[in-house]
Amino acid sequence: MANSSPKSNTGDINADIVIVGAGLFGGLMAWYLRTHLPNKSVVLIDSGPVVDRVEAVKRFKESPEKGGNSAYKTVPWAPIPPEDDPAAYYDQKDHDSKNPLEQIGFGALYMRTVGGTSWHFTGHAERMYPNDFRMQSAYGRGLDWPISYKTLEPYFAQVEEAWGVAGNNSCVAPTPHPYPLPVVPLTYLDHQVNKAAEALNDSLGPLPHCRNSVPYDGRPQCCGNASCRFICPVGAKYDGSVHVEKAQGLGAVLYANSVVEKINVGADKKVASLQFKNYTDPAHPVTGTATAKLFILAAHAIEIPRLLLMSKGKNTPKGVANSSDQVGRNLMSMVGINSSGYVPEPVYPFRGPVNATGVFRELRDGAFRKDYASIGTIVINGGFNPTNGPLNEADDAVDDNLFGTELRARVFNKTASQVYLDNSVEMLPNSENRITLSDEIEGETGLPRPKIDIRIDDYTLDGTYVSWKRTQDILVQMKAIFNGVPIATPTRAAFDDLVAKQGVQAGAAMIAGTTRMGTDPKTSVVNEWCQSHDHDNLFIAGTGCYVTAGSVSPSLTAAAIGLRASEYIATNFKKITG
Amino acid sequence: MSNHKVESKSGLVTRRQVVTGLAVAGVASTLPSSRLFAADLNVDKFLKVSALLTGIALDKSYIQLGNTIWEQVTRDASPSVLGQWTDMINRLAYLPSGASSDDIKNTLRSVGPIATPMAMQLTKVWYTGRIERTPGVFEVINYDEALVWQACDFTKPPVTCGGPFGYWAKPYLKGAV
Numbered sequence: 211m212a213n214s215s216p217k218s219n220t221g222d223i224n225a226d227i228v229i230v231g232a233g234l235f236g237g238l239m240a241w242y243l244r245t246h247l248p249n250k251s252v253v254l255i256d257s258g259p260v261v262d263r264v265e266a267v268k269r270f271k272e273s274p275e276k277g278g279n280s281a282y283k284t285v286p287w288a289p290i291p292p293e294d295d296p297a298a299y300y301d302q303k304d305h306d307s308k309n310p311l312e313q314i315g316f317g318a319l320y321m322r323t324v325g326g327t328s329w330h331f332t333g334h335a336e337r338m339y340p341n342d343f344r345m346q347s348a349y350g351r352g353l354d355w356p357i358s359y360k361t362l363e364p365y366f367a368q369v370e371e372a373w374g375v376a377g378n379n380s381c382v383a384p385t386p387h388p389y390p391l392p393v394v395p396l397t398y399l400d401h402q403v404n405k406a407a408e409a410l411n412d413s414l415g416p417l418p419h420c421r422n423s424v425p426y427d428g429r430p431q432c433c434g435n436a437s438c439r440f441i442c443p444v445g446a447k448y449d450g451s452v453h454v455e456k457a458q459g460l461g462a463v464l465y466a467n468s469v470v471e472k473i474n475v476g477a478d479k480k481v482a483s484l485q486f487k488n489y490t491d492p493a494h495p496v497t498g499t500a501t502a503k504l505f506i507l508a509a510h511a512i513e514i515p516r517l518l519l520m521s522k523g524k525n526t527p528k529g530v531a532n533s534s535d536q537v538g539r540n541l542m543s544m545v546g547i548n549s550s551g552y553v554p555e556p557v558y559p560f561r562g563p564v565n566a567t568g569v570f571r572e573l574r575d576g577a578f579r580k581d582y583a584s585i586g587t588i589v590i591n592g593g594f595n596p597t598n599g600p601l602n603e604a605d606d607a608v609d610d611n612l613f614g615t616e617l618r619a620r621v622f623n624k625t626a627s628q629v630y631l632d633n634s635v636e637m638l639p640n641s642e643n644r645i646t647l648s649d650e651i652e653g654e655t656g657l658p659r660p661k662i663d664i665r666i667d668d669y670t671l672d673g674t675y676v677s678w679k680r681t682q683d684i685l686v687q688m689k690a691i692f693n694g695v696p697i698a699t700p701t702r703a704a705f706d707d708l709v710a711k712q713g714v715q716a717g718a719a720m721i722a723g724t725t726r727m728g729t730d731p732k733t734s735v736v737n738e739w740c741q742s743h744d745h746d747n748l749f750i751a752g753t754g755c756y757v758t759a760g761s762v763s764p765s766l767t768a769a770a771i772g773l774r775a776s777e778y779i780a781t782n783f784k785k786i787t788g
Numbered sequence: 789m790s791n792h793k794v795e796s797k798s799g800l801v802t803r804r805q806v807v808t809g810l811a812v813a814g815v816a817s818t819l820p821s822s823r824l825f826a827a828d829l830n831v832d833k834f835l836k837v838s839a840l841l842t843g844i845a846l847d848k849s850y851i852q853l854g855n856t857i858w859e860q861v862t863r864d865a866s867p868s869v870l871g872q873w874t875d876m877i878n879r880l881a882y883l884p885s886g887a888s889s890d891d892i893k894n895t896l897r898s899v900g901p902i903a904t905p906m907a908m909q910l911t912k913v914w915y916t917g918r919i920e921r922t923p924g925v926f927e928v929i930n931y932d933e934a935l936v937w938q939a940c941d942f943t944k945p946p947v948t949c950g951g952p953f954g955y956w957a958k959p960y961l962k963g964a965v
Contacts, residue, residue: 619843
């Protein structure tokens with residue numbers, strides 16, 4: 211069963227508000243605006259299809275890879291970076307560079323479907339830390355945001371209510387505060403890692419999750435399907451489709467499979483319309499124009515700048531919202547080198563919510579950020595490979611010529627003793643890290659692919675070393691082995707050798723900064739309300755607005771910023787649109 | 789794993805995605821009827837030997853899956869190779885249940901040089917529910933019934949309800965969730 215019914219193939223669209231991107235932020239904003247502006251029509255346009263959860267689970271089971279995107283239908287008119295080869299979509303020179311100060315492989319992933327990337331996000335619903343918003347003032351690094359943690363606090367709470375965030379005051383979070391749902395407990399594995407962490411003067415705590423610890427908002431309680439990084443088969447994990455459907459229930463209209471190709475700006479500097487192509491009938495796509503009084507772009511921090519840059523015209527010679535030349539710049543992700551090993555006693559990964567329930571308490575924020583980057587280290591509940599890990603152990607055991615009960619025991623012991631620690635390290639804004647338009651044209655749509663240019667600095671590289679040292683130290687403490695030998699005590703020299711061999715990659719979880727927020731129209735793209743400095747009826751939502759990124763999961767903060775922008779739009783709609 | 793990029797009408801896709809799509813479609817289609825068990829081999833014997841190789845008891849509820857796996861592992865076998873498969877199964881069937889890994893390996897060696905790789909492939913398919921047609925390219929036969937989930941009975945196949953909320957906080961106990 212489809213979980214929402216988009217409008218079928220159509221030509222032109224007219225509405226009071228048009229939102230491009232029916233994902234985590236677009237859906238939430240559509241729901242808010244239909245709730246608070248019930249007399250204003252709202253249209254959501256998304257390049258991808260509606261996800262059918264039943265079909266997605268079937269597709270996941272049939273996929274040999276069982277990766278992040280495996281459950282989802284990729285349509286040719288909305289291409290995405292493949293998980294196993296992101297450079298098949300991203301045009302990135304030297305993406306396999308071994309010198310991270312010159313270039314890092316950009317492996318950040320996203321999806322183009324109704325509900326967006328949240329279909330396979332971790333479900334970690336963390337608030338950014340107060341100092342993440344004032345990096346320059348606090349640590350002399352990066353920039354300060356035009357808004358503070360305090361400004362966002364009520365919106366954080368609203369998002370937590372809307373999503374159903376589970377937590378308590380034992381959670382690793384910047385401030386104690388009430389959560390709508392009880393905490394998601396740590397796993398047995400987390401507790402075993404915590405023993406090692408405590409011996410090293412660190413500790414683990416639970417993450418806040420947007421997965422139901424009790425039934426909430428018509429969605430069931432989590433029963434530990436061990437697949438939520440890929441797809442939650444029961445909808446216990448929140449995803450963006452929830453509020454897309456709520457918005458539809460309030461009268462918002464969804465156009466799926468519709469690729470916006472250009473934004474048209476009038477001589478009055480207002481956005482006048484969007485050109486799009488509807489692929490509901492892929493053999494006969496229909497070109498249309500969407501007109502509205504107000505437009506919101508909520509299509510992720512790669513596709514939004516791509517669209518803005520594609521929209522050069524008489525009134526926008528550098529692209530839309532780009533008089534500052536900041537569109538696409540300051541691309542941020544998180545980097546990290548992870549640690550893995552087999553410990554002597556079973557710790558039983560692959561149970562409960564995979565990805566992670568536990569996070570290290572230290573090195574999220576503190577005076578160390580004057581010297582090196584913030585670090586998020588989580589314990590992956592899914593071992594070395596959350597879906598095929600046990601299968602790979604079986605293959606390895608058979609390759610070692612084991613059969614019968616000895617084989618069975620080997621598969622059990624190796625699988626049960628896997629420990630995998632994942633590091634995410636903050637990047638600071640750098641105007642040379644950017645997405646531009648590639649000369650290479652994407653096949654089906656004839657539109658340019660995104661071109662990526664990104665590297666880290668010593669601040670992030672030093673943070674990467676500290677994070678790797680911490681996780682290697684934990685494995686040493688746990689007496690772990692890998693490739694048949696004990697994990698060695700980590701040194702900077704060993705780290706440098708490792709980097710020289712494998713480089714550093716940007717991970718999957720964060721894409722930010724490419725339409726950043728600021729008070730100065732010369733150095734930023736949007737103001738504190740996510741409103742374009744150049745076009746007052748254009749708002750840009752999502753992580754692209756981030757000024758700095760920190761090391762927490764990015765979605766909750768972006769949603770809070772989106773709700774705050776929605777409130778501003780609802781309050782000032784008449785003033786903005788004349 | 790090979791991951792050559794292929795240009796298609798629908799844009800950029802990886803070679804692996806193309807191959808995977810075809811492979812899954814192939815598994816879903818009707819299986820050939822030419823690989824039924826030979827006269828001197830039946831599914832009960834096949835299950836007995838499979839249980840011996842995997843170290844996991846396989847009762848008659850596995851008849852259907854056993855048939856499918858036999859069909860898949862012998863799909864492209866010539867008559868001569870099919871004969872060696874049959875010979876291997878028949879010879880292993882003489883071993884007592886619970887035979888050691890070394891006893892199994894000795895028997896395989898006595899059957900002939902390709903018996904060990906055949907037994908390894910069969911064991912992998914049972915354990916993983918997938919078959920590797922060419923290096924690095926897998927087809928899924930049955931993920932949920934892969935025997936690895938019995939071997940690792942502290943977990944369940946992903947996208948399967950694992951138990952009551954919070955079960956993961958407790959240490960695994962044999963026989964419990």
